[in-house]
């Protein structure tokens with residue numbers, strides 16, 4: 278089947294590149310030939326795009342800063358706010374022995390920062406996310422990085438790792454939207470992303486509060502770096518201050534208060 282590239286949308290062109298395993302310049306702007314299997318795959322993907330299914334899930338991988346990461350429907354598609362934050366952290370985060378990335382999803386945060394720590398642990402409650410993290414650890418040859426399935430800090434292996442290290446740093450982009458936002462899932466353009474990656478109780482802070490409580494039962498991290506909803510970052514800062522941390526709030530690319538840093 279012949280397809281004229283100039284007649285395709287940007288997203289469709291990306292699909293063709295993926296299906297033919299060719300770069301944009303190799304494809305050019307002329308006609309391409311798809312065999313029947315490739316054509317069926319293209320039509321199937323086109324139908325999904327028409328239902329607002331995310332291109333990133335169809336392609337199966339993204340670039341985050343300078344690295345390639347696999348992803349699928351079990352994990353959130355990393356946001357540009359997170360990418361901007363992690364780029365900033367690459368220059369400003371205090372280096373240390375152990376970095377624990379709680380709610381790791383595809384592992385973009387922990388893996389992008391792994392050069393600054395002796396050991397990195399990617400933690401997620403979702404088995405699907407852990408499988409993706411393992412793939413991304415391999416893809417990025419992240420030898421000092423491991424993935425552990427755990428509900429926050431419940432896992433024994435994780436607790437031991439933390440309690441037996443000299444110093445450790447916590448980074449987390451946990452779900453932070455209030456449950457009431459679920460009814461706007463379609464309008465918010467997150468219909469295809471997993472609820473477990475998005476919502477966290479009435480005020481969006483359930484998991485954050487549970488995490489701070491669990492931390493009080495562990496050896497405390499020296500530094501905490503969190504991504505939160507601009508609507509609840511002040512409340513989270515008060516909770517972290519009460520837990521004994523000096524806190525500061527940082528803005529995202531749109532000038533919104535989204536990041537919280539805690540130092541003991």
Ligand SMILES: C[S@@+](CC[C@H](N)C(=O)[O-])C[C@H]1O[C@@H](n2cnc3c(N)ncnc32)[C@H](O)[C@@H]1O
Nearest residue numbers: 355380381382401402403428429450451452474
């Ligand atoms: C907002 S996503 C962030 C994913 C990734 N860190 C990123 O920035 O793209 C939140 C992640 O937290 C995970 N999560 C939800 N509840 C959790 C829990 N109780 N313990 C650990 N991880 C959890 C979800 O599975 C999801 O992967």
